[in-house]
Amino acid sequence: xxxxxxxxxxLDALKDGLPLTARxxxxxxxxxxxxxxxxxxxxxxxxxxxxxxxxxxxVRHRELGYxxxxxxxxxxxxxxxxxxxxxxxxxxxxxxxxxxxxxxxDWPYNLFAMIHGRxxxxxxxxxxxxxxxxxxxxxxxxVLFSRHCYxxxxxxxxxARAVSGExxx
Amino acid sequence: MxxxxxxxxERRLLDAYQRDFPLSPRPFAEIAEREGVSEDAVLTALQxxxxxxxxxxxxxVVRPHAAGWSTLAALAVPDERLEAVAxxxxxxxQVNHNxxxxxxxxxxxxxxxxxxxxxxxxxxxxxxxxxxxxxxLPLEEPFHIDLGFRLEWT
Numbered sequence: 001x002x003x004x005x006x007x008x009x010x011l012d013a014l015k016d017g018l019p020l021t022a023r024x025x026x027x028x029x030x031x032x033x034x035x036x037x038x039x040x041x042x043x044x045x046x047x048x049x050x051x052x053x054x055x056x057x058x059v060r061h062r063e064l065g066y067x068x069x070x071x072x073x074x075x076x077x078x079x080x081x082x083x084x085x086x087x088x089x090x091x092x093x094x095x096x097x098x099x100x101x102x103x104x105x106d107w108p109y110n111l112f113a114m115i116h117g118r119x120x121x122x123x124x125x126x127x128x129x130x131x132x133x134x135x136x137x138x139x140x141x142x143v144l145f146s147r148h149c150y151x152x153x154x155x156x157x158x159x160a161r162a163v164s165g166e167x168x169x
Numbered sequence: 170m171x172x173x174x175x176x177x178x179e180r181r182l183l184d185a186y187q188r189d190f191p192l193s194p195r196p197f198a199e200i201a202e203r204e205g206v207s208e209d210a211v212l213t214a215l216q217x218x219x220x221x222x223x224x225x226x227x228x229x230v231v232r233p234h235a236a237g238w239s240t241l242a243a244l245a246v247p248d249e250r251l252e253a254v255a256x257x258x259x260x261x262x263q264v265n266h267n268x269x270x271x272x273x274x275x276x277x278x279x280x281x282x283x284x285x286x287x288x289x290x291x292x293x294x295x296x297x298x299x300x301x302x303x304x305x306l307p308l309e310e311p312f313h314i315d316l317g318f319r320l321e322w323t
Contacts, residue, residue, distance in 0.1 A: 003235065011229055011231060014226075014228050014229050015226075015228065016226060016228075017219070017225070017226025017227050017228045018190075018196075018226070018227040018228065020197075020212050020215055020216055020219075020227075021212075022195055022197065022198070022208065022212075023194055023195060024196065024197075025192070025194060025196075026194065036194055040192040040193075040194075043192055043229070044192055046229070050232055050235075051231060051232055051235035052229045052230065052231055052232070052235075053230045053231065053232050054187065054188035054189075054229075054230045055188065055189070055190050055228070055229045055230075056186050056187045056188045056189065056190040056227065057182060057183060057186045057187050057190070057215075057218075057224055057227055058187070058224065058225045058226050058227070058228050058230065059183055059187065059223060059224055059225070060222055060223060060224070060225050063221065063222040063223045064183070064223055071270060071277070081310075082310070082312075085310065085312035086312055088312065089312035097311070097312040098308045098309070098310065098311050098312065099308075099309045099310040099312070100241065100306040100307065100308060100309055101306060101307070101309060103304055103305075103306070106274075106304065107243075107274070107304050107306070112241075142272065144270040144271055144272045144274075144277070145270065145271045146268050146269070146270055147268075147269040147270060147271060148268065148269040149266075149267070149268050149269075150255045150256075150258070150259050150267040150268065150269065151258075151259040151264060151265070151266060151267040151278075152225075152265070152266050152267075
């Protein structure tokens with residue numbers, strides 16, 4: 001599936017957020033040369049289509065008191081990774097869960113989950129709980145706590161440019 | 170702690186509007202009606218939440234690889250070079266997240282581009298400028314549907 005140039009331009013116009021004015025879709029439309037109806041119809045279609053996973057308030061965990069976040073990684077036998085990933089994804093303290101390639105010998109892990117908590121010890125408990133619930137207690141794992149955020153913004157969506165919702169945390 | 174910083178309306182905005190944001194011509198008025206407050210109150214609350222940094226934006230979370238390409242990359246940076254290398258990585262326009270993490274691979278960042286080639290070019294530039302070889306870990310299978318995050322109010 002590929003997005004049209006207009007869809008990309010619309011997502012690009014949204015990267016700093018919906019304008020906080022009474023008629024935000026009309027405002028976006030003015031910037032893009034689209035009608036208000038066309039803007040909302042496209043936003044609706046992008047969600048139905050699945051290209052937009054959600055449209056709404058994007059919160060910053062850290063500023064809401066979720067000071068600890070850990071990228072938790074496991075080395076899971078290939079035949080078990082889908083089952084484990086689905087179980088992790090169902091946990092409400094897991095915000096992202098992906099399978100990625102191993103890069104031996106430097107990087108042996110193939111399953112990634114982002115786990116958020118109010119402090120470090122809470123996250124450690126949640127990691128333990130997640131490992132139990134997803135059947136991963138026998139799998140090697142590592143927990144990479146975040147120490148500092150150098151840069152965080154929405155992906156760029158300039159007309160011809162990238163569209164990706166991937167986030168590292 | 171969080172409770173005292175936010176009004177009941179602000180908490181509702183944080184909790185209940187992470188997805189399915191109204192697409193009517195006056196979405197803030199629609200929210201206002203549901204919440205029994207004025208449109209101005211909703212706009213003011215969202216402006217305050219953005220100023221506080223609790224809300225990054227009212228926006229779209231795009232499915233990875235819906236169009237374009239991205240990867241998660243990591244570098245093992247010697248401590249004494251960390252600030253300089255982090256600056257080099259952050260300065261790359263294709264990088265949208267850049268975090269310090271506790272591991273031998275200590276700098277983790279997401280690179281996005283219109284296609285795989287643009288992402289590979291950005292990684293190659295970072296490798297050339299830093300003299301460090303990035304791990305390239307593109308997503309192979311997503312398990313999580315991001316429906317927003319349920320906040321536990323204390």
